[in-house]
Amino acid sequence: MIDVEEARSRILAALRPVGQEIVPLALAYRRVLAVDVRARVAHPPADVSAMDGYAVRAADAVAGAQLRVIGEASAGHPFAGSLGPGEAVRLFTGSFVPAGGDAILIQENTVPVLGGIEVTETVAVARHIRKQGQDFALGDMLLAAGRRMTVRDIGLTAAANHPWVNVFQRPRVAILATGDEISLPGEMLGPGGIVNSNSTMLAAMVAAYGGEPFVLPAAGDDTDEIAAAADLARGADLLVTTGGASVGAHDLMHAGLGRQGFALDFWKIAMRPGKPLIFGRIGDMPVLALPGNPVAAYVCGVLYLGPALAVLAGQEVLRPVFETARLQGNLGPNDAREDYLRARLHWHDGGWVVEPFARQDSAMLTPLAASGALLRRPPFQPGLAEGDMVEIIRLDL
Amino acid sequence: MIDVEEARSRILAALRPVGQEIVPLALAYRRVLAVDVRARVAHPPADVSAMDGYAVRAADAVAGAQLRVIGEASAGHPFAGSLGPGEAVRLFTGSFVPAGGDAILIQENTVPVLGGIEVTETVAVARHIRKQGQDFALGDMLLAAGRRMTVRDIGLTAAANHPWVNVFQRPRVAILATGDEISLPGEMLGPGGIVNSNSTMLAAMVAAYGGEPFVLPAAGDDTDEIAAAADLARGADLLVTTGGASVGAHDLMHAGLGRQGFALDFWKIAMRPGKPLIFGRIGDMPVLALPGNPVAAYVCGVLYLGPALAVLAGQEVLRPVFETARLQGNLGPNDAREDYLRARLHWHDGGWVVEPFARQDSAMLTPLAASGALLRRPPFQPGLAEGDMVEIIRLDL
Numbered sequence: 001m002i003d004v005e006e007a008r009s010r011i012l013a014a015l016r017p018v019g020q021e022i023v024p025l026a027l028a029y030r031r032v033l034a035v036d037v038r039a040r041v042a043h044p045p046a047d048v049s050a051m052d053g054y055a056v057r058a059a060d061a062v063a064g065a066q067l068r069v070i071g072e073a074s075a076g077h078p079f080a081g082s083l084g085p086g087e088a089v090r091l092f093t094g095s096f097v098p099a100g101g102d103a104i105l106i107q108e109n110t111v112p113v114l115g116g117i118e119v120t121e122t123v124a125v126a127r128h129i130r131k132q133g134q135d136f137a138l139g140d141m142l143l144a145a146g147r148r149m150t151v152r153d154i155g156l157t158a159a160a161n162h163p164w165v166n167v168f169q170r171p172r173v174a175i176l177a178t179g180d181e182i183s184l185p186g187e188m189l190g191p192g193g194i195v196n197s198n199s200t201m202l203a204a205m206v207a208a209y210g211g212e213p214f215v216l217p218a219a220g221d222d223t224d225e226i227a228a229a230a231d232l233a234r235g236a237d238l239l240v241t242t243g244g245a246s247v248g249a250h251d252l253m254h255a256g257l258g259r260q261g262f263a264l265d266f267w268k269i270a271m272r273p274g275k276p277l278i279f280g281r282i283g284d285m286p287v288l289a290l291p292g293n294p295v296a297a298y299v300c301g302v303l304y305l306g307p308a309l310a311v312l313a314g315q316e317v318l319r320p321v322f323e324t325a326r327l328q329g330n331l332g333p334n335d336a337r338e339d340y341l342r343a344r345l346h347w348h349d350g351g352w353v354v355e356p357f358a359r360q361d362s363a364m365l366t367p368l369a370a371s372g373a374l375l376r377r378p379p380f381q382p383g384l385a386e387g388d389m390v391e392i393i394r395l396d397l
Numbered sequence: 398m399i400d401v402e403e404a405r406s407r408i409l410a411a412l413r414p415v416g417q418e419i420v421p422l423a424l425a426y427r428r429v430l431a432v433d434v435r436a437r438v439a440h441p442p443a444d445v446s447a448m449d450g451y452a453v454r455a456a457d458a459v460a461g462a463q464l465r466v467i468g469e470a471s472a473g474h475p476f477a478g479s480l481g482p483g484e485a486v487r488l489f490t491g492s493f494v495p496a497g498g499d500a501i502l503i504q505e506n507t508v509p510v511l512g513g514i515e516v517t518e519t520v521a522v523a524r525h526i527r528k529q530g531q532d533f534a535l536g537d538m539l540l541a542a543g544r545r546m547t548v549r550d551i552g553l554t555a556a557a558n559h560p561w562v563n564v565f566q567r568p569r570v571a572i573l574a575t576g577d578e579i580s581l582p583g584e585m586l587g588p589g590g591i592v593n594s595n596s597t598m599l600a601a602m603v604a605a606y607g608g609e610p611f612v613l614p615a616a617g618d619d620t621d622e623i624a625a626a627a628d629l630a631r632g633a634d635l636l637v638t639t640g641g642a643s644v645g646a647h648d649l650m651h652a653g654l655g656r657q658g659f660a661l662d663f664w665k666i667a668m669r670p671g672k673p674l675i676f677g678r679i680g681d682m683p684v685l686a687l688p689g690n691p692v693a694a695y696v697c698g699v700l701y702l703g704p705a706l707a708v709l710a711g712q713e714v715l716r717p718v719f720e721t722a723r724l725q726g727n728l729g730p731n732d733a734r735e736d737y738l739r740a741r742l743h744w745h746d747g748g749w750v751v752e753p754f755a756r757q758d759s760a761m762l763t764p765l766a767a768s769g770a771l772l773r774r775p776p777f778q779p780g781l782a783e784g785d786m787v788e789i790i791r792l793d794l
Contacts, residue, residue: 044591075591076590078589136763156765186560194440195556201548221471294552294556298552301548347718363447365440365553365556366539396793
């Protein structure tokens with residue numbers, strides 16, 4: 001058995017980013033940039049007013065002075081001329097500051113007089129002016145390749161005048177469930193049958209992590225069926241299987257995938273749930289064989305599949321983010337396996353409190369659905385008491 | 398001016414959930430349930446083995462006893478008969494436990510003997526059996542209407558044998574940018590022109606919050622154009638506009654929307670950025686008029702548009718979640734307006750540290766893109782020093 005960190009490192013080291021594509025900026029949310037975004041314009045494009053008021057020369061705009069208003073510039077309609085001594089130009093928020101102006105006198109600090117305004121409060125140079133390029137200059141590097149785009153990044157890229165962005169393709173992930181006992185949700189269950197929840201759950205997870213899932217027809221517990229199904233996955237950037245990881249079934253899975261030239265990297269991780277995970281490859285295609293218990297499949301998804309999709313999609317390598325929380329309840333000492341307990345999470349008294357469920361069976365989906373976090377226990381961690389600080393991963397999907 | 402909490406309450410109180418639709422479970426990630434999900438099967442469907450081994454009667458399976466192996470049950474292939482005294486049935490993980498069996502003797506605790514096995518370790522009743530319905534029973538309430546579905550919920554709903562779910566429709570949100578100066582990303586900029594980053598950013602935000610955005614052609618600073626554009630929004634569940642919120646332009650916006658029968662609820666919020674927000678309705682359609690500065694539009698999006706989309710989509714009403722973090726740097730006293738500072742966020746020494754950017758101009762997108770959080774300052778908060786605990790909203794989009 002290898003440990004969690006080594007397993008993740010070996011999986012990630014075996015992956016290469018997929019190809020690129022151009023997408024409309026409007027559809028780029030959560031896509032990973034393949035090329036840096038640089039500014040195609042300056043922002044603001046010129047010195048602009050941050051307020052409604054008047055462009056003035058600060059030297060003239062002292063309390064009590066009167067200024068002649070020689071024109072107006074609204075947003076999108078710059079004043080064509082320039083501003084001389086004793087003059088002012090009416091402006092609005094977003095108006096370009098005309099040549100010769102070096103400050104904005106806000107409307108509230110003026111009173112109207114014949115042909116112009118009287119200044120009621122002295123203004124300083126540069127006051128209320130957004131300088132050209134104060135946010136970014138033409139050519140500035142704004143966002144680096146490898147970044148997964150946020151809504152804010154889309155705003156920034158739009159402001160930089162890009163209608164398109166060059167991103168990595170969505171990694172194509174084939175999902176294969178195995179087992180004689182499983183049927184799809186809503187289908188008639190056979191004798192001894194159970195619903196296959198893994199395929200639908202993992203497809204949703206792949207999509208949530210930015211991949212393009214395709215679900216293969218399930219394979220029964222039969223070498224030929226597993227081999228045939230694995231063949232349908234060819235061309236995928238990753239094949240994810242579930243089931244067939246118990247002692248007897250493992251041999252079957254190995255034999256079925258082996259028929260397609262499966263090369264094992266490792267089997268078994270010192271963790272709970274998720275011990276019987278298998279990783280290897282068929283030709284160029286990496287294969288991640290997850291346990292059949294849905295909770296184990298989900299936890300392995302968070303710890304391995306998420307980071308794997310990040311690497312395939314060209315994102316900087318990410319480890320799951322561990323935060324800390326106060327323990328509610330008590331826990332006995334841990335054994336040799338790293339443990340990921342399903343747990344409620346709530347904010348109390350200025351911090352997160354984590355409460356592991358009493359039942360941690362890896363087939364139980366109800367406590368998983370009700371969890372806000374996984375509580376991580378390192379191997380051989382001593383017993384823990386109420387209020388102890390523990391490591392958690394918050395579950396956001 | 399009203400405060401942030403009152404503004405949010407008034408917006409949310411004015412909204413009603415949209416209609417419902419049926420979607421395939423596989424596409425239900427982040428959709429809001431319109432009807433409770435109840436179990437259509439029990440999980441597990443019968444008593445099943447959690448290990449590879451033998452079904453036995455615990456009373457017989459004492460160390461040293463020999464048991465006759467009368468058959469085998471693999472997952473999906475239950476044993477047809479029942480188990481009598483001194484008998485065992487070979488099982489695998491997921492196999493149904495045959496009638497008469499009340500414990501699982503794991504493979505490791507047996508040695509083969511002629512016609513059967515010898516027990517090497519005594520087993521207790523119910524050991525390694527997952528009881529029928531231990532996760533959920535037929536008819537159990539699993540997920541309540543109003544819940545936004547996670548990947549885990551999809552797994553649970555699949556296990557409960559549902560191929561379809563009844564969800565609220567995605568709220569349709571019309572997005573209208575106004576201003577003579579704006580042009581879409583990639584289009585030629587006019588004199589005094591600036592790129593419209595708001596429409597694309599807000600469309601991405603609406604989609605990220607679970608809505609269906611549609612972007613209207615921009616309206617110039619002209620009453621007729623604004624009225625015509627607002628007319629194109631009819632049928633939307635919400636109209637979001639940007640710009641036209643400065644002093645002069647406000648009148649224009651009000652006049653243009655008023656031409657369509659706009660009824661004002663409130664204008665101006667005691668916050669920064671985002672003061673000139675307008676809320677009201679045109680007939681049945683709520684109208685949220687955001688400031689034109691993209692940072693202000695984004696912050697108002699997080700504080701008002703996100704919760705508004707939750708209510709429109711039938712989700713339980715959500716307030717933004719405030720956490721706490723340690724301040725890096727110092728801040729002077731705050732004025733009468735609730736302040737939302739853009740800030741870097743990093744995990745250090747067991748907790749989050751938040752570092753506000755020096756420049757907080759509401760037109761600057763580069764610090765917004767680099768932010769991990771908004772730091773909330775209540776009105777009249779005294780100055781703060783390094784290490785003080787402050788309230789933050791983490792930015793996940």
